[in-house]
Amino acid sequence: MTILCLDDPDNKFELLINPDSLKFTRKVEYTIDKVVGTSANVNRFHKHAPSNLSFNFVLDGTGVAYEKTESVEDTIEKLEKVIYKYVGDIHQPNTLKVSWGNFSFNCRMESLNYEYTLFAPNGEPLRVKVSVSFVNYISRKEEQAKANAQSPDLSHVILLKAGESIPYWCHIIYGDASYCTDIxxxxxxxxxxxxxxxxxxLFPPIVRND
Known part of the structure; x- marks a missing residue:
C-alpha cells in the first residue's frame, strides 16, 4: 500500500506491512423536523456525508518482519511528513491518495493514533500499531462537475439501484421530493x-416559476 501526495506524487509513504483489512464508512445526514402537536419527529434527507476509510498497520523496528533500515521514530517522522504535517505553501496538510493494487481513495487524514507495543531495554520503541482514518476528498472541479450533472435544467436517465426511489432522485436532482408523482x-x-x-x-428538466 502507498500513500502519496496528490500535488507531489514523489512525496509518498509506502507500507512495508500491509493492513489486514480496510474499513469503509458511508453516512447519510438528515434534518429533523418536529411535528407540531405531537412527540413525533420527521427525518428528512439532507445530504450524503463524505465517506471514510480507516485501517491499522504495524511499524516494526526489530528486523524480524522486514530488514531494518531506520528506527521506528524515523519512520513515524516520514509518515507524518506525508499525511499529517502542515504545509506552508498550501496552508494545510497534504491532499492524499491511498492506493493498493486496483484500489485508490483520494482523501485527507482525519485521525492518527499510535499504540507502542514493544520496546528495547533502553526504552527505544521497536514496534508500533498505527491506526489511521481518512475522509474522502473531492476537488472543486469535481464538485462543480457533479453539481452540473445533477442540474434540474438537464435531462437525466437513472438506472434505479437497490435502496433508491423516485422521491430520493427527485430530491437529488430537483431539490424537492414532491415531484415524485409527476415523474x-x-x-x-x-x-x-x-x-x-x-x-x-427519465427525469426531464423542469421549469420553475419564480
Whole structure:
C-alpha cells in the first residue's frame, strides 16, 4: 500500500506491512423536523456525508518482519511528513491518495493514533500499531462537475439501484421530493411507490416559476 501526495506524487509513504483489512464508512445526514402537536419527529434527507476509510498497520523496528533500515521514530517522522504535517505553501496538510493494487481513495487524514507495543531495554520503541482514518476528498472541479450533472435544467436517465426511489432522485436532482408523482406519471407508472431496482427512469428538466 502507498500513500502519496496528490500535488507531489514523489512525496509518498509506502507500507512495508500491509493492513489486514480496510474499513469503509458511508453516512447519510438528515434534518429533523418536529411535528407540531405531537412527540413525533420527521427525518428528512439532507445530504450524503463524505465517506471514510480507516485501517491499522504495524511499524516494526526489530528486523524480524522486514530488514531494518531506520528506527521506528524515523519512520513515524516520514509518515507524518506525508499525511499529517502542515504545509506552508498550501496552508494545510497534504491532499492524499491511498492506493493498493486496483484500489485508490483520494482523501485527507482525519485521525492518527499510535499504540507502542514493544520496546528495547533502553526504552527505544521497536514496534508500533498505527491506526489511521481518512475522509474522502473531492476537488472543486469535481464538485462543480457533479453539481452540473445533477442540474434540474438537464435531462437525466437513472438506472434505479437497490435502496433508491423516485422521491430520493427527485430530491437529488430537483431539490424537492414532491415531484415524485409527476415523474412517475412521466415514466408511465401508476404511482411512485414500490418501483423495483433495475428500472430505467427519465427525469426531464423542469421549469420553475419564480
Amino acid at each position: 412517475a406519471r412521466y415514466n408511465g407508472l401508476s404511482n411512485f411507490r414500490n418501483v423495483k431496482p433495475g428500472n430505467r427512469l
